[in-house]
Amino acid sequence: MNSDVVIIGAGIIGAATAYELARLGVSVTVVDRGALAGGTTSGGEGNLLVSDKPPGPELDLARDSLTRWHTLGFGPEVELEDKGGILVARTPEAATALAHLTKTHREVGVDARDITPEELAEREPHLTRDVAAAAHYPEDCQVQPVLATAALLTAARRLGAVLMTGAAVTGIEPGRAVHTSRGTVSTAQVVVAAGPWSGSVAALAGADLPIQPRRGVVLVTSPVPTMVHHKVYDASYLAAVASDDAGLQASAVVEGTPAGPILIGSTRERIGFDATIRVAALRILAQGAVSLFPALSGVRVMRAYGGFRPYAPDHLPVIGEDPHHPGLWYATGHEGAGIGLAPATGALLAALLTGGTPTVDPIPFSPGRFA
Numbered sequence: 043m044n045s046d047v048v049i050i051g052a053g054i055i056g057a058a059t060a061y062e063l064a065r066l067g068v069s070v071t072v073v074d075r076g077a078l079a080g081g082t083t084s085g086g087e088g089n090l091l092v093s094d095k096p097p098g099p100e101l102d103l104a105r106d107s108l109t110r111w112h113t114l115g116f117g118p119e120v121e122l123e124d125k126g127g128i129l130v131a132r133t134p135e136a137a138t139a140l141a142h143l144t145k146t147h148r149e150v151g152v153d154a155r156d157i158t159p160e161e162l163a164e165r166e167p168h169l170t171r172d173v174a175a176a177a178h179y180p181e182d183c184q185v186q187p188v189l190a191t192a193a194l195l196t197a198a199r200r201l202g203a204v205l206m207t208g209a210a211v212t213g214i215e216p217g218r219a220v221h222t223s224r225g226t227v228s229t230a231q232v233v234v235a236a237g238p239w240s241g242s243v244a245a246l247a248g249a250d251l252p253i254q255p256r257r258g259v260v261l262v263t264s265p266v267p268t269m270v271h272h273k274v275y276d277a278s279y280l281a282a283v284a285s286d287d288a289g290l291q292a293s294a295v296v297e298g299t300p301a302g303p304i305l306i307g308s309t310r311e312r313i314g315f316d317a318t319i320r321v322a323a324l325r326i327l328a329q330g331a332v333s334l335f336p337a338l339s340g341v342r343v344m345r346a347y348g349g350f351r352p353y354a355p356d357h358l359p360v361i362g363e364d365p366h367h368p369g370l371w372y373a374t375g376h377e378g379a380g381i382g383l384a385p386a387t388g389a390l391l392a393a394l395l396t397g398g399t400p401t402v403d404p405i406p407f408s409p410g411r412f413a
């Protein structure tokens with residue numbers, strides 16, 4: 043078998059990259075050892091956020107991506123919902139930090155609105171009144187990650203892309219071939235989009251890529267009548283996201299879903315690929331959610347699930363060609379934002395690989411930065 047490009051990983055990033063390359067007429071084969079979206083993509087939420095990204099390269103990528111999510115032509119089939127985000131500060135210090143964030147966001151053109159207690163109560167009637175300040179981000183949205191991955195891969199396959207599931211990659215010869223448990227694909231270009239496993243996949247080509255798993259767990263309640271209208275989160279979440287601490291970080295992130303269950307996230311810890319669900323961590327999540335929405339204390343938890351975010355040491359995605367291994371490309375390291383960042387990542391990788399003009403500055407995401 044022969045293909046211009048082989049993408050390793052059929053998660054949201056591999057799917058978006060396949061779609062963008064196929065759109066440019068490149069022949070693409072996507073290989074995955076499991077089914078589509080069977081990795082981290084099925085273990086997270088689907089928020090497409092600008093509110094949690096301070097001005098900088100990740101925000102630029104997120105804004106480019108958000109525009110693309112809206113022009114892909116997807117809608118209810120991927121549960122695309124323009125719900126907006128609400129950040130709440132619970133202390134005077136957090137309120138000062140939130141006011142600074144919304145100001146810097148407005149300066150770069152993000153729709154960030156400081157809202158009054160009355161407007162907050164109107165937008166989220168069940169939210170606690172014990173709030174020092176709040177901000178509304180109308181641009182924040184949500185998709186269902188597995189449905190979105192399937193939709194992107196379906197669109198890519200319509201354009202000629204090939205999907206090989208159940209094909210574990212066992213060897214990579216950059217510039218020549220990818221060897222899998224289902225046979226060899228000859229190719230000049232390989233894209234590693236293997237999420238938190240990207241480091242071990244890159245090692246098959248003799249490359250060194252510092253991606254680690256950052257574990258996260260989400261609680262799911264039984265279905266309830268609509269109680270949470272936006273994605274609502276404690277502003278302390280921003281510090282948890284940016285933290286380099288390997289220990290447990292938890293901050294309340296609460297959102298409803300079209301089917302009725304409420305998702306309560308999320309934890310962050312670097313403990314390798316340990317998938318044990320710890321009651322202590324779930325308790326912290328539940329307490330945080332009830333503190334924001336007291337009515338949740340009477341709602342039953344249905345289940346918990348989790349995944350491993352692909353963590354890069356500087357919290358930025360890795361998108362581009364390995365300077366030491368020509369023909370070996372990366373689209374990975376999106377940590378807790380890979381669903382939101384997927385369309386822009388696919389477009390950036392496709393532009394770089396085909397010699398096109400990127401719509402965002404590729405330098406901050408360059409794999410060469412680790413050298």
Ligand SMILES: Cc1cc2nc3c(=O)[nH]c(=O)nc-3n(C[C@H](O)[C@H](O)[C@H](O)COP(=O)(O)OP(=O)(O)OC[C@H]3O[C@@H](n4cnc5c(N)ncnc54)[C@H](O)[C@@H]3O)c2cc1C
Pocket residue numbers: 050051052053054055056073074075076077078079080081082083084085086087088089090209210211212235236237238239243257258259260307308309348349350351352373374375376377378379380381382383
């Ligand atoms: C709790 C939690 C909440 C989250 N919430 C959000 C959110 O609200 N918004 C957001 O944008 N992001 C969120 N994320 C992050 C998001 O889920 C990830 O950034 C994203 O799914 C990464 O996608 P990916 O395609 O890079 O990786 P994956 O989905 O992990 O895909 C990688 C694929 O590579 C395959 N693979 C690995 N090794 C091999 C091999 N040797 N051979 C063949 N195939 C291989 C795997 O089977 C897998 O299917 C969350 C994550 C977690 C854990």
